[in-house]
Amino acid sequence: MKIFIKNATIVNSDKTIQSNILIDGENIAKITDEILEADEVIDATGKFVVPGLIDMHVHFRDPGYEYKDDINSGSEAAVAGGVTTALPMANTNPVNDNAVITRDMIAKAKARGLIDLLPIGAITKKLGGEGITEMGDMTQAGAVAFSDDGLPVSSSDVMRAALEYSNHFGSFVISHCEDCSMCRTGVMHEGKVSAILGLKGMPREKEEIMVSRDMLLAKLTGGHIHIAHVSSAWSLKMIEMAKKEGINVTCEATPHHFTFTDENLMSYDTNFKMSPPLREVSDKEAVRNALKSGLVDVIATDHAPHLDDEKFVEFDKAPFGIIGLQTLVPLSLKLVEEGVISLERMVELTSTNPARILKLNNKGRIKEGYLADIAIIDPNLEYIYDAKLNKSKSINSPLFGKKLKGAAVMTIKSGKIVWNFPNLLI
Amino acid sequence: MSYKHKDLLGTRELSRDEILFFLDSAKEFKNLNNQSIKKSDNLRGKTVINAFFENSTRTRISFETAAKRLGADAINFSAAQSSTKKGETLIDTIRNMEAMKTDIFVVRHECSGSAEFIAKNTDASIVNGGDGLNEHPTQALLDLFTIRENKGKFEGLNVAIIGDIEHSRVARSNIWAMHKLGINVRLFAPPMMMPHRVEVFECEVAKTMEEALDGVDVIMMLRIQLERQGGAVAFPSGREYSKFFGLNKNRVKLANPNPLIFHPGPINRGVEINSDVADGEHSFVLNQVENGVAVRMAVLDILNKNRG
Ligand SMILES: [Zn+2]
Numbered sequence: 001m002k003i004f005i006k007n008a009t010i011v012n013s014d015k016t017i018q019s020n021i022l023i024d025g026e027n028i029a030k031i032t033d034e035i036l037e038a039d040e041v042i043d044a045t046g047k048f049v050v051p052g053l054i055d056m057h058v059h060f061r062d063p064g065y066e067y068k069d070d071i072n073s074g075s076e077a078a079v080a081g082g083v084t085t086a087l088p089m090a091n092t093n094p095v096n097d098n099a100v101i102t103r104d105m106i107a108k109a110k111a112r113g114l115i116d117l118l119p120i121g122a123i124t125k126k127l128g129g130e131g132i133t134e135m136g137d138m139t140q141a142g143a144v145a146f147s148d149d150g151l152p153v154s155s156s157d158v159m160r161a162a163l164e165y166s167n168h169f170g171s172f173v174i175s176h177c178e179d180c181s182m183c184r185t186g187v188m189h190e191g192k193v194s195a196i197l198g199l200k201g202m203p204r205e206k207e208e209i210m211v212s213r214d215m216l217l218a219k220l221t222g223g224h225i226h227i228a229h230v231s232s233a234w235s236l237k238m239i240e241m242a243k244k245e246g247i248n249v250t251c252e253a254t255p256h257h258f259t260f261t262d263e264n265l266m267s268y269d270t271n272f273k274m275s276p277p278l279r280e281v282s283d284k285e286a287v288r289n290a291l292k293s294g295l296v297d298v299i300a301t302d303h304a305p306h307l308d309d310e311k312f313v314e315f316d317k318a319p320f321g322i323i324g325l326q327t328l329v330p331l332s333l334k335l336v337e338e339g340v341i342s343l344e345r346m347v348e349l350t351s352t353n354p355a356r357i358l359k360l361n362n363k364g365r366i367k368e369g370y371l372a373d374i375a376i377i378d379p380n381l382e383y384i385y386d387a388k389l390n391k392s393k394s395i396n397s398p399l400f401g402k403k404l405k406g407a408a409v410m411t412i413k414s415g416k417i418v419w420n421f422p423n424l425l426i
Numbered sequence: 427m428s429y430k431h432k433d434l435l436g437t438r439e440l441s442r443d444e445i446l447f448f449l450d451s452a453k454e455f456k457n458l459n460n461q462s463i464k465k466s467d468n469l470r471g472k473t474v475i476n477a478f479f480e481n482s483t484r485t486r487i488s489f490e491t492a493a494k495r496l497g498a499d500a501i502n503f504s505a506a507q508s509s510t511k512k513g514e515t516l517i518d519t520i521r522n523m524e525a526m527k528t529d530i531f532v533v534r535h536e537c538s539g540s541a542e543f544i545a546k547n548t549d550a551s552i553v554n555g556g557d558g559l560n561e562h563p564t565q566a567l568l569d570l571f572t573i574r575e576n577k578g579k580f581e582g583l584n585v586a587i588i589g590d591i592e593h594s595r596v597a598r599s600n601i602w603a604m605h606k607l608g609i610n611v612r613l614f615a616p617p618m619m620m621p622h623r624v625e626v627f628e629c630e631v632a633k634t635m636e637e638a639l640d641g642v643d644v645i646m647m648l649r650i651q652l653e654r655q656g657g658a659v660a661f662p663s664g665r666e667y668s669k670f671f672g673l674n675k676n677r678v679k680l681a682n683p684n685p686l687i688f689h690p691g692p693i694n695r696g697v698e699i700n701s702d703v704a705d706g707e708h709s710f711v712l713n714q715v716e717n718g719v720a721v722r723m724a725v726l727d728i729l730n731k732n733r734g
Contacts, residue, residue, distance in 0.1 A: 192623045195623050198560035198598055203622065312517065315543070
């Protein structure tokens with residue numbers, strides 16, 4: 001099967017060119033000015049053709065909580081968002097803390113055939129915070145990193161061992177930074193808005209304390225630490241310092257943290273309840289500046305589906321998290337439109353850098369010989385993000401039912417068209 | 427002056443005129459309460475449910491008394507016997523009771539924002555009877571009623587709110603309302619009981635009990651809300667609290683002459699307030715309780731009229 005994409009604005013992290021692309025089988029065969037024969041010809045006039053997005057932080061809830069999403073619906077939501085590679089977190093039930101679960105997850109995703117699913121294994125058995133998992137075995141089975149995500153490892157000694165041991169197998173640790181001894185049943189950012197609303201707050205320092213510990217442990221071990229969903233200005237300051245010191249650290253920011261602030265919580269809308277919580281304007285600006293400066297390596301969605309019934313409760317009782325796969329492109333494009341980052345930088349953040357961090361040598365670029373993982377993005381398409389478009393089993397997004405601009409109108413995975421924006425003849 | 431909304435969720439949304447409207451109406455009901463037959467039929471045939479998801483005997487009795495004096499069928503529901511303990515959601519519980527043709531719910535709940543959440547998802551009128559750390563608007567209205575009754579004005583008065591402010595919905599409702607009426611509010615609390623970013627309340631913040639009490643007309647002492655601390659670092663001891671943050675007879679002298687001393691109850695005697703003050707000449711604790719019924723009658727009556 002050959003696909004020919006003509007009149008493409010090909011955006012790579014280093015440059016944008018006008019050309020045509022021939023896909024032959026699974027790979028990008030040729031980037032050329034010629035018009036070539038193919039089984040299918042796609043006219044991409046006015047669209048951006050970017051390497052398939054790689055989302056380093058999703059929750060597919062499979063196994064165990066398939067009513068929120070499963071690997072099938074998660075895969076569908078991914079490709080509908082232009083994402084061709086996704087890393088699901090280990091907080092499933094049973095926990096992905098052994099090679100059997102890891103293999104099962106990969107097999108299920110392969111059977112659906114829409115994306116490459118690269119599981120993140122648990123750091124500790126059953127996310128219990130104590131004994132570390134069989135990281136070698138899990139790495140062989142296909143786990144690409146280790147994280148206890150929402151249940152951060154409190155013991156510095158366990159975290160040290162995790163960094164050392166994962167490093168031995170060429171892998172790394174992803175840290176959800178939170179000093180849980182400061183939790184105090186907090187449900188939002190501690191600041192002016194929490195004071196007004198009478199909701200229990202979580203101070204920024206709860207995150208920053210853990211970021212600083214993890215920087216020091218990475219210094220000690222030489223292991224690679226990836227800081228998940230950075231949300232505060234001081235966390236970024238410390239990461240910047242650590243990078244300057246040559247510590248092996250990377251970090252990610254989520255679209256919601258560079259788009260919203262705690263002010264959005266004024267009506268107690270549980271769709272703005274997330275962890276780490278939405279912080280203040282100054283933090284949002286710090287995240288945006290770090291996206292601009294290059295300090296942040298990756299944009300990841302932290303796609304966290306919860307059934308609407310679970311969110312339709314008192315604010316205190318609602319679970320943390322929102323879905324994000326299908327709003328990744330419009331929210332990232334908004335950064336481009338607002339002049340915060342360039343289009344090339346957006347590609348770097350959503351594909352090239354994740355591929356580099358994950359050592360995926362045939363992804364993250366539109367390049368001859370690379371895997372034909374491609375998203376075709378229409379930056380001007382306006383639409384309502386609603387039930388007709390939504391592929392997740394959950395609708396816990398503050399943007400649900402809202403008008404968005406910009407979308408992946410076609411997604412190609414390993415040379416196969418896996419997503420077409422409905423009612424759109426491209 | 428009037429109030430046109432379906433619900434009363436807090437004082438933060440109330441205008442000065444709306445507050446005064448409630449207080450003027452409450453005055454009429456206080457007159458009624460002082461007669462031997464304390465009964466009106468303004469709410470005859472109406473159903474008021476006290477939906478208390480968090481325990482409170484005194485607030486519930488106050489609302490129940492208010493509803494009954496207005497001729498309503500007042501029904502009490504408390505979480506102890508509730509289906510929410512069996513896993514039913516809050517909205518399902520409320521909608522079940524609404525289906526029994528309830529006109530007004532008085533809601534008390536341990537979660538901030540829950541009264542607003544219910545109000546948005548039901549056609550019945552909602553009176554916030556205290557939601558989490560957020561608001562307790564009828565308590566603020568009864569405090570204001572008592573102030574006006576005894577001081578004859580609001581403008582320029584100095585009020586000290588002292589104690590566990592972070593965990594106090596009474597403090598929040600009073601602060602929002604008092605600012606609209608031109609009252610100067612001063613806050614004082616042990617640091618762990620003072621809200622982070624307290625500047626958002628635009629009040630003076632005192633550093634000592636002495637500074638807090640200097641020249642005030644009203645002393646509002648708050649209860650230590652140990653049950654709402656959520657595992658926070660507890661205060662070292664009641665002894666230490668009373669020494670640095672409690673009200674005693676000598677400290678009352680720092681205030682302006684004839685200060686009004688308030689406490690929303692129940693009092694931890696010897697901790698927040700010594701008994702000599704709690705039972706002394708300046709204590710208005712029982713006046714607050716009395717006025718609470720009149721204020722709640724006014725609120726129920728006004729919301730009922732708005733239902734048409
Ligand atoms: Zn996380």
